[in-house]
Amino acid sequence: MIPGFYIKMVKVTGPGKEDASIGFDKGLNVVSGPSDTGKSYLLGCINYLMGGDTPPKSIEEANGYECVWMQLSSYSGKSYTLKRTFQDSNIYMTEGEIDDANTRPLIEGLSSSHSSKKEDNISVFLLKMIGLHNKKLKESKYKKRPIRFSDVKTVFLKDENEIIAEHSPIYVGQHTSVPVEKALFNLLLSGEDDEDLVQAEDPKVYKNIIKGKIELTERLLGLERERATELSEKVAKANQKEMNIKIEELSRSINESNQLIKDQENKRAEILKSIFQVEAHITHLKELLERFSILDAHYIADLKRLEFILEGEHLLSQLPNMPCPTCGTNVDSTKIKDYLERNNEKLVKSISRERIKITTKREELKSTEFDISEELEDYQKEKSELHQSLKKLSILLENKLKPINKILREDFQKYISLNQDTARLEDAKEIISRYEMELEEYKIKIKEKDKGERENKRLPEVHYQKLCDQMKEQLIGWGMSINTLNFDTNKMDFIINGKARGNFGKGSRAILCSAFLISLMKYCWVQETYHPCCLVLDSPLTTYREGDKRQNEDEVEVSVQEAFYKDLASITDNFQIIVFDNKDPSNELLERINYHHFTRNPNLDRYGFFPI
Known part of the structure; x- marks a missing residue:
């Protein structure tokens, strides 16, 4: 209050x-x-x-x-x-x-x-x-x-x-x-x-109290004078005007250093952001290539099935009259041959068209895979370059800019501490003055014969x-x-x-x-x-x-x-x-x-x- x-x-x-x-x-x-x-x-x-x-x-x-x-x-x-x-x-x-x-x-x-x-x-x-x-x-x-x-x-x-x-x-x-x-x-x-x-009626007690206060004050005064002497030696070595100029210079240098570090940190953040984006593209392209590989395998399987159908026609035409191994019914090879002769041309044309369609899709797929592979190679190259830039920037920050900033701050703190010593010295002088005043008061009191x-x-x-x-x-x-x-x-x-x-x-x-x-x-x-x-x-x-x-x-x-x-x-x-x-x-x-x-x-x- x-x-x-x-x-x-x-x-x-x-x-x-x-x-x-x-x-x-x-x-x-x-x-x-x-x-x-x-x-x-x-x-x-x-x-x-x-x-x-x-x-x-x-x-x-x-x-x-x-x-x-x-x-x-x-x-x-x-x-x-x-x-x-x-x-x-x-x-x-x-x-x-x-x-x-x-x-x-x-x-x-x-x-x-x-x-x-x-x-x-x-x-x-x-x-x-x-x-x-x-x-x-x-x-x-x-x-x-x-x-x-x-x-x-x-x-x-x-x-x-x-x-x-x-x-x-x-x-x-x-x-x-x-x-x-x-x-x-x-x-x-x-x-x-x-x-x-x-x-x-008890002047001795009174005087002993005052003497005790004098003893304590003198001890405190001695300690404060020692502190003032130590501070005076520090302050005496420093030129206040030059010290203030140096503090201003260091303050400007620190601000410039901080700004430079901030700019480089921002650049590093932008590079990291770009790396994340490139890696996302690379992952996406690799996933596409994997899907295209699966799709091509399907195309190849389809072509093989078509070839099998053509081969199956030939095999069916070679079957003799014999019981079915499954149901035991006699297989009439004559009827099979008649069916194949009637539908053979139609089947061959259909399979041929389907093979052409599948082959065309495979060629388109291969072309797209080639383009994506080239794009993937470009992104991987960009990623490598970004990592190189990030490495150089990190080396610049950690091995040069930040150490310089640390040295500037340490120098600044030294001068600030020295400047504060001046204020501490004034504070010590004020305390010494107060203790001396108290001693003067106590010495006046100690001369009194009694309370009267x-x-x-x-x-x-x-x-x-x-x-x-x-x-x-x-x-x-x-x-x-x-x-x-x-x-x-x-x-x-x-x-x-x-x-x-x-x-x-x-x-x-x-x-x-x-x-x-x-x-x-x-x-x-x-x-x-x-x-x-x-x-x-x-x-x-x-x-x-x-x-x-x-x-x-x-x-x-x-x-x-x-x-x-x-x-x-x-x-x-x-x-x-x-x-x-x-x-x-x-x-x-x-x-x-x-x-x-x-x-x-x-x-x-x-x-x-x-x-x-």
Whole structure:
């Protein structure tokens, strides 16, 4: 499951009332319009369904509405619908989209309050979606407690007052919550919670654990350095440019060789097909010759029978008067001679005609046999030639083309393997860097005399620096002039161009807070730590309220406003950002974002969140 979630829809319902709803999506979502159109009410609905203590602030348009719904979707594709009435402490949930929620039973009793002992509460449900369930945060010098979703809200949802606050954006402004907020910030940056927090009365155990981790990490680091050295020697011998050229050349040669082999294989298949056809013809012709031989034998037998008949006439004429050897009756030779004399000429003519007919057929048969024999000889000659061609082609394929192809592939694989060594070397360097960072962290821990000294523990500077680099890039992308941007680990806040963030005017504080929250979300995603990958910002560009006396420090420059929207419009589908503000993005961006505009004019488009 991919951690995180995004808000798909918020809906408010009531008996006899038309549903008030608004849809969101991944990427940038902007809800703009003047005050008193329901933007802050929407923000209150989101907070309320995620375990907030109080329902959204009542407004006139909300009269008669009793229930708020919200569809959350995970980045893995699952959807959940949450429901909560304005008088209920429980939140009801079902799996599936909000439009189908009424067709499925809702799971009752998801408490709005966190409990580490039970899982039937909204806090645990949301923490599981982020991957933070069962993580521990340091609550005081000697205590740790399970994380709550309310802890995460500081980096997920900022209302119009929090976004311009002078205190650090990781704090909520209460002194008692500072240790937890620091621990959460460290967890988001490093991915490590305070699970391994050791009691102060047993510092030896704690130090032995850390020493064991150092020993293991040093051993792994040594192995990885050996691997990097071996890979460096291989890569050093290779010229990357020449290697890429060689890979391209070999790739072309292999493709040409494959095509040549394919063509020759096709030729061989055609020859085999021709051989099968020729052999079929030869078999057929041989069968014909065998049949003709049998037929000729019949003709010869017929001729012999005719000769026998003529000889029989002569023999019958020579018979004397004598008893029949079979029946004993006297044979009258005179009658036989009379019969033969009367029919002899007719019999001789008949036999002569039959002999001529049979002889003619035999001559025709011999002629046909001769033609077929010649045709058979031609086919046998063709078969021999085809076998010779097949033999030559097979020798060409097996003794030349395929061996050459094999050599080309082996050479190609060698260069590919060498090219992969470069990537493996970079991977080894990254692992070495990570192990070195871990060693630095462990060495900081091992210097602590007991657990109480861990109160002043700080993350390695590299974590803060990476976040500062990300935030600086974000602000420059919005057209702000940023020379230096550092993190003050004492105040847990940023210093921009030598000036503390809290000392800037409201407009700058809002922009800087927004940049921090967006940069933190991107940082966590790149570093694969933890974050909802969803961010809700209220009034990042409009920091004054109607009726307030406007000052220059309250204003966000128009160029920054335009760059702000233009940059966020290109954010990927790995994140969701929802902006509630009076300022509109430019028209050219509207097709690239999910945009809702409230007019506060009943005669023009959408009046506000609630239907009028």
